[in-house]
Amino acid sequence: MTRVIMHGCNGKMGRFITDLIKEEEDVSIVAGVDTYDGVANDYPVFASIEDCDVEADVVIDFSNAKAVDGLLDCCIKRNLPVVLCSTGLSEEQLENVKKAGEKVAVLKSANMSLGINMLLDILPQIVQLLAPAGFDVEIVEKHHNQKLDAPSGTALALADSMNEAMENSYEYVYDRSQERKKREKKEMGISAVRGGSIVGEHEIIFAGADEVIEIKHTAYSRRLFGKGAVEAAKFLAGKPAGMYDMRDVIAAKNQAQ
Numbered sequence: 001m002t003r004v005i006m007h008g009c010n011g012k013m014g015r016f017i018t019d020l021i022k023e024e025e026d027v028s029i030v031a032g033v034d035t036y037d038g039v040a041n042d043y044p045v046f047a048s049i050e051d052c053d054v055e056a057d058v059v060i061d062f063s064n065a066k067a068v069d070g071l072l073d074c075c076i077k078r079n080l081p082v083v084l085c086s087t088g089l090s091e092e093q094l095e096n097v098k099k100a101g102e103k104v105a106v107l108k109s110a111n112m113s114l115g116i117n118m119l120l121d122i123l124p125q126i127v128q129l130l131a132p133a134g135f136d137v138e139i140v141e142k143h144h145n146q147k148l149d150a151p152s153g154t155a156l157a158l159a160d161s162m163n164e165a166m167e168n169s170y171e172y173v174y175d176r177s178q179e180r181k182k183r184e185k186k187e188m189g190i191s192a193v194r195g196g197s198i199v200g201e202h203e204i205i206f207a208g209a210d211e212v213i214e215i216k217h218t219a220y221s222r223r224l225f226g227k228g229a230v231e232a233a234k235f236l237a238g239k240p241a242g243m244y245d246m247r248d249v250i251a252a253k254n255q256a257q
């Protein structure tokens, strides 16, 4: 049985995962952590991770960027593997995540879905073919009106996967309103749309002369993120220190089948 601490248990994703895990036989939530206490849970809930003294095998985090530093410190202290799903982390925080990975197992993923993680694998190959042929690359992402960070962590991960394949030659452009000049080849525009209850859309646009190729991923439900996080938690429990990602979870699953 994998024992989980749900960090951010009273948020949208935390509540979703709480319901999801009720259907699972080999994993259970033994405690939750949330600064908001207006939800009735059938496990104990603590106001901060430092206060949580319940024994567990792994933490699933869907809280917010501000909560991540304290969470990492605590996971290192308690040698607790952590599935880190909160987005909007600063450069400094990303460095801290890497350092934490030297001491404890950390699985960080801006997007827990299978489809997005497959895109992260194939986009490097596509951009290496299309960019030299003159195609401009732009990303448009859409999310619900409650999302705090922009652009999404997923849009940045998709951009990074292509930028790394092109020897980091791209410059990300988030706003073109302040300058009147033509787009340069080395630019990669990343635009964010916010509205309604959109779960998550990511569109990668390769625009060439007289032709456009678009690759689009649409998340229709939070269910896929929740399921991915639970699979990741089962995978990470008991793992040695190191940085892991969803591709490791998918590979381990494929190997087991």
Ligand SMILES: NC(=O)c1ccc[n+]([C@@H]2O[C@H](COP(=O)([O-])OP(=O)(O)OC[C@H]3O[C@@H](n4cnc5c(N)ncnc54)[C@H](O)[C@@H]3O)[C@@H](O)[C@H]2O)c1
Residues within 6 Å of the ligand: 007, 008, 009, 010, 011, 012, 013, 014, 033, 034, 035, 036, 047, 048, 049, 061, 062, 063, 064, 065, 066, 067, 084, 085, 086, 087, 088, 109, 110, 111, 112, 113, 225
């Ligand atoms: N990686 C993914 O696949 C993925 C998918 C969806 C959302 N996210 C990210 O996960 C995070 C949470 O998303 P959400 O939609 O559930 O948001 P939400 O705002 O509904 O929930 C966040 C919860 O965290 C709690 N919280 C805030 N500060 C805290 C702290 N210091 N300690 C403990 N709990 C704290 C809030 O009270 C809230 O209940 C966001 O950063 C979002 O972008 C990632």
